[in-house]
Amino acid sequence: MSLYGAVEAGGTKFLCAVGTGPDHLEAILRIPTTTPDETLARVIAFFRPFAGALKAIGIGSFGPLDLDPTSPTFGTIPTTPKPGWSGTNLLWPFQEAFGIPIGLTTDVQAAALGEGRWGAAQGLHTFVYLTVGTGIGGGAIVHGRMLHGVWHPEMGHIRIPHDWERDPFPGVCPFHGDCLEGLASGPAMAARWGQPPEALPPDHPAWELEAEYLALGLVNILCILTPQRILLGGGVAQHPGLLPRVRERMRALLNRYLPAPALEGDLETYVMPPALGERAGLLGALALAMEMAS
Amino acid sequence: MSLYGAVEAGGTKFLCAVGTGPDHLEAILRIPTTTPDETLARVIAFFRPFAGALKAIGIGSFGPLDLDPTSPTFGTIPTTPKPGWSGTNLLWPFQEAFGIPIGLTTDVQAAALGEGRWGAAQGLHTFVYLTVGTGIGGGAIVHGRMLHGVWHPEMGHIRIPHDWERDPFPGVCPFHGDCLEGLASGPAMAARWGQPPEALPPDHPAWELEAEYLALGLVNILCILTPQRILLGGGVAQHPGLLPRVRERMRALLNRYLPAPALEGDLETYVMPPALGERAGLLGALALAMEMAS
Ligand SMILES: Nc1ncnc2c1ncn2[C@@H]1O[C@H](COP(=O)(O)OP(=O)(O)O)[C@@H](O)[C@H]1O
Ligand SMILES: Nc1ncnc2c1ncn2[C@@H]1O[C@H](COP(=O)(O)OP(=O)(O)O)[C@@H](O)[C@H]1O
Ligand SMILES: [Zn+2]
Ligand SMILES: [Zn+2]
Numbered sequence A, B: 001m002s003l004y005g006a007v008e009a010g011g012t013k014f015l016c017a018v019g020t021g022p023d024h025l026e027a028i029l030r031i032p033t034t035t036p037d038e039t040l041a042r043v044i045a046f047f048r049p050f051a052g053a054l055k056a057i058g059i060g061s062f063g064p065l066d067l068d069p070t071s072p073t074f075g076t077i078p079t080t081p082k083p084g085w086s087g088t089n090l091l092w093p094f095q096e097a098f099g100i101p102i103g104l105t106t107d108v109q110a111a112a113l114g115e116g117r118w119g120a121a122q123g124l125h126t127f128v129y130l131t132v133g134t135g136i137g138g139g140a141i142v143h144g145r146m147l148h149g150v151w152h153p154e155m156g157h158i159r160i161p162h163d164w165e166r167d168p169f170p171g172v173c174p175f176h177g178d179c180l181e182g183l184a185s186g187p188a189m190a191a192r193w194g195q196p197p198e199a200l201p202p203d204h205p206a207w208e209l210e211a212e213y214l215a216l217g218l219v220n221i222l223c224i225l226t227p228q229r230i231l232l233g234g235g236v237a238q239h240p241g242l243l244p245r246v247r248e249r250m251r252a253l254l255n256r257y258l259p260a261p262a263l264e265g266d267l268e269t270y271v272m273p274p275a276l277g278e279r280a281g282l283l284g285a286l287a288l289a290m291e292m293a294s
Helices: A036-050 A092-098 A107-118 A180-184 A186-193 A205-225 A242-254 A277-293 B036-050 B092-098 B107-118 B180-184 B186-193 B205-225 B242-254 B277-293
Strands: A003-009 A013-021 A024-032 A054-061 A102-106 A127-132 A136-142 A229-233 B003-009 B013-021 B024-032 B054-061 B102-106 B127-132 B136-142 B229-233
Touching: A003 A036, A003 A107, A003 A277, A013 A036, A013 A277, A024 A036, A024 A277, A036 A054, A036 A092, A054 A092, A054 A107, A054 A277, A092 A102, A102 A107, A102 A136, A102 A277, A107 A127, A107 A136, A107 A229, A107 A277, A127 A205, A136 A180, A136 A205, A180 A186, A180 A205, A186 A205, A205 A229, A205 A242, A205 B205, B003 B036, B003 B107, B003 B277, B013 B036, B013 B277, B024 B036, B024 B277, B036 B054, B036 B092, B054 B092, B054 B107, B054 B277, B092 B102, B102 B107, B102 B136, B102 B277, B107 B127, B107 B136, B107 B229, B107 B277, B127 B205, B136 B180, B136 B205, B180 B186, B180 B205, B186 B205, B205 B229, B205 B242
Parallel strands: A003 A054, A054 A102, A127 A229, B003 B054, B054 B102, B127 B229
Antiparallel strands: A003 A013, A013 A024, A127 A136, B003 B013, B013 B024, B127 B136
């Protein structure tokens, strides 16, 4: 019986599982993120009993990640605010322990892969999964393949219009200040309004501003990458009523250009929530393992 | 002897040629753009004598274009300010006349194809050709294929920061006002400064502002599409000294994030001029024909 391994590597916790698909995901283990050695050793110990049946392991990890196979630091997290994790190689420990194909990508690319195989992007060849949470990140599948050019996508760091009179908030991005993430991530909302976004009532002006910034981001993603659909996930996107507002603002900003038929209506099927919920990352890692094995 | 046909369809002129590559491009004919019937008839008449040897014809055209093979208006220019051309189907006349594969894409996608096969993007799998002229448009090759998702790229219509105090100019885009094209195309510069860009001296403040807008655009293209290289072409980009300023502003805006090694230096090989000059569109169309035939 072939089994595949999946790891969702997060800044606060790792999720590990083995299985063959959404309906056959067994033994999900949650491991708190401590030091690289300790955490990775526990993940390896989790997979040990399944070693004989494991065909491949897929890892969806927080980034940034060096995913260039020709790079001397291929497979590492080059820099991260997460203490102790800069320079960690996520591939070697698993390659040494199991000698099977190990796939690595960002958490959002993995989530996109999972949504394409089992979720809200089935049947599509070019789409984006954008997460709006502690950070803003985008995963992209283009003509069926995870996008990777000079680096993996970093859609949270795009620059969008910022009306300083309407919003004097300088932005929280340590590199750019008021890039998209700097203006519209969960922490950015909390810093601007003095309370976490989930505490802001639906009629609070925060949500109109958030919809504006996210709509500007989606317009840029559309005009540059031309996804057939954009999935808007992450904690902030859970806020009831945010998605319809984003669609509305996006329609107004496009003002009927691009003239693509799929963009004419109310964008109900263009901007959509993910279908796999919190399991998107784990199932995406599983999908990556299955791709590596085939 | 196999021959391939190439058509560069522009708003003011069509260029037609037959050949097998940059060194074998024969009988280049320039046809002024008048009515669709008249113009396309003259292009077909140009290819008639070569019909026996023609394997395929590639067309790089001004847009927007419906390039979705499943669309009832596949192959047409849906809307254009160019009088009489809205709704014109660019594929049928050639399919009926010659019964050989006919490839169609935008002029900038064609230029990208040509630069990848014979120009400044040889050996790369993921890159962008951005033209800054009468309009701003981007062509993208991703993992070796022309990018086409819900539509073809429309990179000129991305939204970027606009400091109204520094630049009270509202922008010339008929749909969006101050999108990238609305702020930084040739006509935008002419409208803002009261003279065509080629008449503005090198030390004119116009060029610092132009470099800022283009750099913001390139940062967004980088973060979303992750090209290995961006080729900056078109009339405005011919201005001596503009490219180095764009690189400089882009470096400052990135502020060392993304941490990709290829982006560490002075971006000399990241943002580059095209190598094929004015022939990029025609050679791109030829490359498209050769792809269609294989
Ligand atoms: N229901 C909610 N509504 C609005 N914001 C939320 C909600 N749930 C979580 N958040 C915000 O989302 C962020 C956490 O994002 P999440 O996607 O859950 O985790 P992470 O991005 O760390 O993987 C926090 O800033 C939190 O305040
Ligand atoms: N050398 C130059 N320096 C600056 N701007 C130029 C130069 N040559 C042409 N332009 C501007 O570029 C635009 C024409 O762009 P071009 O790429 O030549 O044609 P098109 O975009 O119509 O194919 C015009 O707005 C023109 O003013
Ligand atoms: Zn940033
Ligand atoms: Zn526009």
